[in-house]
Amino acid sequence: xxxxxxxxxxxxxxxxxxxxxxxxxxxxxxxxxxDGLGLDSIDALEIGLALQKRYGIKLDSNSEETRxxxxxxxxxxxxxxxxxxx
Amino acid sequence: MAGxxxxxxxxxxPSLETKEDWTKWxxxxxxxxxxxxxxxxxxxxxxxxxxxxxxxxxxxxxxxxLGLEDPNIPCVFASQHGDTKLTLSLLEGIGKHEDMxxxxxxxxxxxxxxxxxxxxxxxxxxITAIAAMQGLIASALFxxxxxxxxxxxxxxxxxxxxxxxxxxxxxxxxxxPYALALVLSRDNENSLSLTYQKEGxxxxxxxxxxxxxxxxxxxxxxxxxxxxxxxxxGSTWALQKTVNHAG
Numbered sequence: 001x002x003x004x005x006x007x008x009x010x011x012x013x014x015x016x017x018x019x020x021x022x023x024x025x026x027x028x029x030x031x032x033x034x035d036g037l038g039l040d041s042i043d044a045l046e047i048g049l050a051l052q053k054r055y056g057i058k059l060d061s062n063s064e065e066t067r068x069x070x071x072x073x074x075x076x077x078x079x080x081x082x083x084x085x086x
Numbered sequence: 087m088a089g090x091x092x093x094x095x096x097x098x099x100p101s102l103e104t105k106e107d108w109t110k111w112x113x114x115x116x117x118x119x120x121x122x123x124x125x126x127x128x129x130x131x132x133x134x135x136x137x138x139x140x141x142x143x144x145x146x147x148x149x150x151x152l153g154l155e156d157p158n159i160p161c162v163f164a165s166q167h168g169d170t171k172l173t174l175s176l177l178e179g180i181g182k183h184e185d186m187x188x189x190x191x192x193x194x195x196x197x198x199x200x201x202x203x204x205x206x207x208x209x210x211x212x213i214t215a216i217a218a219m220q221g222l223i224a225s226a227l228f229x230x231x232x233x234x235x236x237x238x239x240x241x242x243x244x245x246x247x248x249x250x251x252x253x254x255x256x257x258x259x260x261x262x263p264y265a266l267a268l269v270l271s272r273d274n275e276n277s278l279s280l281t282y283q284k285e286g287x288x289x290x291x292x293x294x295x296x297x298x299x300x301x302x303x304x305x306x307x308x309x310x311x312x313x314x315x316x317x318x319x320g321s322t323w324a325l326q327k328t329v330n331h332a333g
Contacts, residue, residue, distance in 0.1 A: 016189075017136040038133045045188035053185070 004077045012073075015050040016043050028073045036072070044070060051076075057083050088231045089276030089328060092268060093239070095307055096151035098125065098144050099264035103151075109308055112301060118262035126150065130206055137189070141169050142199040144265035145245045149203070152267050154241070157207040159269075160233045161241045163200040164216045164226035166296060167249055167259055169193070174250050199245070211237070219257075221318035222246070222296065223266075223303050227280055227325070228318075234272045242268040246296065260296045266303070276328055283315070283322040292317050 009023040012032070016039065030036040033044065044061075047070065051057040057079065059066045069079040100123035102108055111118075120140065125147035127135050138146060145163070173194045176186055192198065197215035204213055212233060218225035223244050230242040245265035249257060293299035293316060306314035306325065313326040 019136060020132055040133070042189050042192055049185055049188065 089279045090270045091277050093271050095268040096148050097266045098148040140263045141247045144263050145199050148265035148267035158209050159239045160212040160237045162214045162229045163243045165246050166222050168196045171250050221316045224316040224318045230270045239271045258295045279328045280325050
């Protein structure tokens with residue numbers, strides 16, 4: 001589980017060019033958008049694309065469910081984990 | 087004749103950061119290595135800083151050097167080709183049937199840098215992004231002078247970078263990334279004027295490529311020449327210091 005979260009953090013750092021951010025600095029429970037890490041709507045689209053490329057996950061960009069999946073690293077990890085067990 | 091006052095200007099390119107650097111470059115015409123670009127963007131929030139590549143960094147760095155008290159003024163951003171390197175990489179991705187990066191797409195538009203600038207400086211004034219195949223600097227000045235009819239001050243950015251080698255046989259481009267930032271204002275002095283030259287009065291120094299255009303303009307800014315002439319849509323225009331007849 002921790003390995004998956006680290007993997008996701010590294011994916012986020014890489015696909016969003018967060019050069020000055022270390023994986024350890026991102027808290028699993030902290031919001032990724034606005035108040036927490038401070039990502040914006042373009043970043044959300046970029047993460048969506050990365051999830052599709054790496055894990056084959058396709059998300060509806062407007063659904064409430066997607067919003068919940070993108071809340072923090074733990075939520076993203078749950079999404080990837082559930083997708084793998086299907 | 088269109089008059090204006092040039093309140094301040096800066097220019098930034100790799101290894102060319104101060105007016106002394108540019109003066110030296112004009113006389114020695116040294117080659118510029120892109121990797122020597124040093125731009126301090128500490129004033130830009132980190133989450134926005136990552137969105138700037140070479141071209142945008144030059145523009146933001148040159149603007150920062152101006153030390154504007156109030157950056158919420160109308161702006162003109164002029165670039166002949168924009169970030170064609172980025173556009174080409176997106177096109178190559180399409181060619182390979184890859185999904186396009188939303189960030190890359192959003193930054194490949196011609197007003198991407200001015201958009202980021204407006205977010206960083208909370209600028210909600212008129213912003214124009216222009217592209218001109220000929221007379222880029224003059225086109226930018228014309229647009230800025232137009233803005234001066236309704237505003238006291240205008241920030242004018244001229245910025246470009248080399249085209250990717252694939253495109254170079256088809257169009258001229260700057261030999262290195264650079265940005266010029268100018269603040270134009272209107273006042274009673276109108277110390278500079280852009281004047282239409284009748285056919286036949288065209289001087290010897292008409293610029294045949296982006297580099298000589300930049301060199302000619304810098305020579306004028308650095309007081310090494312009396313005027314700056316350029317050709318625009320078949321007409322010749324001259325930028326000169328206004329002669330004070332009353333004096």
